[in-house]
Structures are given as structure tokens and as C-alpha cells.
Amino acid sequence: MSTFDDEFGEDGGFGEWLSGLRPGHKVTGGRLLRYRQGSDPRDWSAAGGSKYLPRDWQMQCGTEKWTGAAAVAGALEIDYPVAFADPPVFLATCINTTPLFQRVQFQCPVQSAATQEIYWWAAANLTRVDFCWLALGPIGM
Secondary structure, eight states, X not given: OOTTOSTTSTTSHHHHHHXXXXXXXXXXXXXXXXXXXXXXXXXXXXXXXXXXXXXXXXXXXXEEEEEEEEEEEEEEEEEOSSOBSSOOEEEEEEEEEESTTOOEEEEOOOOOSSEEEEEEEEEEEEEXXXXXEEEEEEBOX
């Protein structure tokens, strides 16, 4: 590998890494996630300033929806497809509401290595709220 080649370079390193991905496959491209910051080497959700080099990690993502009677607040629980070893970093965004184009605010407090909850609220009554999410953390079972 030359000085200018890495997983995101022109020589296809990243593309070759992607071609090997399949469900249940262990991520071995450690350089793709170069650093992680927090206060605990195992619990990725713990806030802090220490820097870590991630070793065995996985990422999971999905889309979940809340549906129900018209409401200005709600909660939904996400069960990860595969549990992490310890709580992961969790990112989410609201992608859709019914009725359309309503502003939704939400929080995602850490639950466990296997589940995550999203608590949302809005000024208007909603009957559906869709979220996309991404979780990164240590490989579980």
C-alpha cells in the first residue's frame, strides 16, 4: 500500500472491503473507523474525552415507525437485530410524519446493549413518525 492509498483511496480498498460484507460477517477493516471518543473502553455510549482505537466492532442500522391515535408525544423501542457486547453509540433522524412536514423533537437515552428507545414530541397531533437509525459498538454474541 502506497502512502496515498487507504480504504477510501483510488485503488479500490474500500470497494473490496464492501464486496465482502454479508449478514453476520465480522468487520475486520479496523482502519475504517479510526478512533472513538468516550469515557469507557467497552461502553461506547459513555460520554468522555478519552480516545480509543476501536477493535472488534459492528454497525447496525434500520428504519422504525411509531403509529397510533393522534398524539403530540410517543415512544418506540428498537430491538437491535443482534445485541452488542455493551451499549453502542446510537444516531437517529426523523424522516417522515403523518401529517407531512411536522417538526419532531426527540431524545434517545441509552437503554442497553440489546435495545434502544426513542422518545418524541411535536406541536401537532401525529399518527405516524418514521425514524432511520444507526448504531456502532462492540461486537456482541
